[in-house]
Amino acid sequence: MLLAVVVVSDDRPTRQRVAGLGLGFIGVLIVLGAWQGFSGQDPLGTALALIASASYAVGWQYVRRTLSDTGHSHLSMSGGQLLLGTVQLALVAPVFAPTPTSFPALPLLSVLALGALGTGVAFLVQYGLVDEVGPTTAMMVTYFVPVIATTAGVAILREHLTWNTPVGAVIVLIGAALTQRRSGAPRALSGGRTRTVRIHRTGS
Template sequence: MSSAVPSRTPSAPAPADSTRRRGLNWRIRFAVLSTVWGFSFLLIKVGTGGYAPFQVTFGRLFFGTAVLAVAMTVRRERLPRGIRTWLHLTVAAFVLNALPFSLFAYSELTIPSTLAGICNATSPLWGMALSMVALSEDRPTRRRVAGLGIGFLGVLTVLGAWQGFSGLDFGGTAMALLASLSYPIGWIYVRRTLAGSSHSNLSLTGAQLLLATVQLAVVTPLFTTLPTSFPLVPLLAVITLGALGTGFALLLQYGLVAEVGPTTAQMVTYFIPVIATAAGVAVLGEQLGWNTPVGALIVLAGAALTQSRPKRPSAATGASALPQAPAEAAAGAARAARAAAQP
């Protein structure tokens, strides 16, 4: 998923200047972001048609990092400092980027891009389940627990549990679900280790993608051979996946968060599987049973419930906002990592 800008010191530059971006209505940018991330699963499918999954992932990270490097240069941002920060970002890069991106690429060798996109929508469900155990400040409510149950009922509907999962590729589906599970694991890790970082969102994300690129640069030659040819369409798909679906999309999301806030900006999460399904059917001609869209809607409904929060007391009621500050600062670092993980 997608969320907000991390908290930072007053001297740190903002990742996006909302006043400069208001020339283009935020709803248009929201639609563009939803479309770009929704088409990512189609691009993965096309890319793996010409290159090995690790090569697709490496290309995606390389071109995504290149876009962020240009943005950091233009905005005169520097990479984070401190060995401890880089060590934590190394773990985050693996769990939030290198691992899930590779798993999705491998999964789409055997499952449709539509199913991969829907599996991605289960991340909020995994996140809610894990946060109840790992985050003491994230207490479950009846509504959120109900959302968890409804969401996983939707997963079973998508997979056709009533017919014994007939025709389902278990290996590919398991990899897509595992990729979705790795995101909240990474978010919780970042929330515990990088909360309250003074580095900007762009700086942290740029360093994280750089480290993930290095990780894939080491792994890819060990498990793949250099292509003897470079098919044009799959190559363009990989470049687009990295430059637009990773680098440009992150910059676009930062601007949305700065202008309309994290709550509205993260709603893009619920449009991704819809667009991914439509793209897979319309462009790739993938088959779609009735249970896939119905199950996807149930998953999204459950995910929306798991993200609901009780209303906080306002200043008018005499409640102080100060006790909430540590939790908000912790959430900020996780939101920065969550943005770099999409989709």
């Protein structure tokens, strides 16, 4: 939200959207059971996760400000971004990870599915969301990650369902609904323009 105020002039959060984002964040904390503490967590892993979350926010604000008016399709922009990321990762990965000696079918298929669906299709959809509703509201989708992960854990891994999971999920949904409600003001288009509708009244 702070980045939207500072970086993107046409994506200033309204009070309603701020309330929705804040409510969604509270819902995520309830899903995770934040009051129970996070003892036993790896400090380095936690720090890296926070940096990754901040990178998402910075990245999509950058996309809205610098790439939204280039005239290129969402497919070409997301494909180019992921291709460059793949090249960079291929250069860095051997430094931090050992070279695999085998490629089991199931893990390999899982990686391919994650890359094609969880990254490729997700990036394409996210570009459309950023263009349609702005980066601040589009980032609301990240609030659903712990909700879906917890639900999958209960449904697939038979993990124990506690009261806070459905309650937090409902709060996240309410927060998302608040961010999507339209105000009476005309919607800003790319480049700060607004769409105006003229009604001409003709006499008989």
